[in-house]
Amino acid sequence: MDRRGTPHRRHEKSSAGGALNLKVLIIGGTGEMGQWFAPFFREHGYEVTVWGSSGKVEVAERMGVEFAHDLDAAIGTSDIVIVTVPINITGKVISEAAPKMKEGSLLMDLTSLKVGPTEAMKKYAPADVEILGTHPMFGPSIPSLHGQTFILTPIDERCGKWLPVIRSLFEDNGAHIEVISPAEHDRFVSVVQGLTHFAYITIGATFEKLDFSVNESRRFMSPVYDIMLDLVGRILGQNPYLYSYIQMENPEVLRVHEAFMQQCSEMSAIVRKRDVEAFTSKMKNAAVHFGDTASALRRSDKLINSKIAEFDMLLDSIGQEIGVRHIYSGVVHTGIVKRVTPRTVVLESGNRMIPLKIENIRLLGEEEMREWKLANLTHHLRDVSVLIPEEADADIIMELISCNKDIVSIETIDRYEGVQGTRRLSVTYRIMIMGDLEPEMVQHGIEGQLKGIGCTVRG
Secondary structure, three states, rough: OOOOOOOOOOOOOOOOOOOOOOOOEEEEEHHHHEEEEEEOOOOOEEEEEEEEOOHHHHHHHHHHHHHOHHHHHHHHHHEEEEOOOOOOHHHHHHHHHHOOOOOOOOEEOOOOHHHHHHHHHHHHHOOOOEEEEEEOOOOOOOOOOOOOOOEEEEOOOOOOOOHHHHHHHHHHHOOOEEEOOOHHHHHHHHHHHHHHHHHHHHHHHHHHHHHOOOOHHHHOOOOOHHHHHHHHHHHHHHHEEEEEEEEHHHOHHHHHHHHHHHHHHHHHHHHHHHHHHHHHHHHHHHHHHHHHHHHHHHHHHHHHHHHHHHHHHHHOOOOOOOEEEOOOOOOOOEEEEEEEOOEEEEEEEEOOOEEEHHHEEOOOOHHHHHHHHHHHHOOEEEEEEEEEOOOOHHEEEEEEEHOOOOOOEEEEEEEOOOOOOOOOOEEEEEEOOOOOOEEEEEEEEHHHHHHHOOOOEEE
């Protein structure tokens, strides 16, 4: 048991086929994406080493991996070298690392552009080193690969051995894989990322230019405006250097900017002229090109309704205990719901009132709440001794009692057949009761259940 009285659980690690003793080096491994992938590879059976220019050895220690104090030696002995550094220095890092790699190894990158990095890998990696451009279409905040898109840009005749290994590793963990050329990738992401980020950052800059109070505007927001604000805020809250490089290092982006700004100017001119027909024509033509707007409407309705549903669940929980996880800090708050407004929920926890913004929290499900309590509360131990009915099975009785949701665990600590005046078996069960419950009441209920199946509770 740990110091909270919770039984230890053995952590089972899965391992990818053939991963045993394979060494992975992540250059930039102390950065955000490096800190996501280092534990991922470690948990799948790889020996992981990380290196970062900041020399944050403590980050490696926290992840349970090695820090490369001798980078050149680590490069030369690794089976896979992954480069995940800012886009503007990716080519330079590849040019320095690639020539030092051993025969048969794999060089990968995790950057959001592919032409430049793959050209650098082709130029500097020895012919007996395989190369693979990759782009995970997600950030480091996701909990797993399930449902996430991972783009691979293999180079012909340079990734025959490793491509199926890496693809299988990601697919087996729930990722959706897209395989395209580096040039195709950069064209697509010039819109998927370049246009999207550009538009949202520009909207944020427009708020600043207008001296517009975003917080005040939430009083009047529609569901679509609410979602749009969250997306703008999500982008603005990220690393601005990363987003500047996405805009500036992909030459395809400038063409996208020009088209976007031209359309903005044309639409603004139409509005100034109050030309309703021209406006509706623009919108209809865009809808035809967009394609399945009906499906987009259904998907956005699903998103809107999910926000409404969570709010309704909070309203229905007034007077009841809930648990919520703060999206940014990760802190879990539990308590009785005292008040719910369109923007806030107030929890009573002990003698404290905890006000929380609804947009900053996620409601925990029943099982998540139980798992949190199991891991974080100090639980109560109680021993219950009973005489069980003749011919009854003490282990089956224990399994029956363990179905009680108020119980963390139950074990048999004593069996005795020499009780004077009876042939019945005496059994003592040690029961761990959930830490936020009144143990005497739970114990009384368990004893009643035992009596109901013919047991006699002893003193």
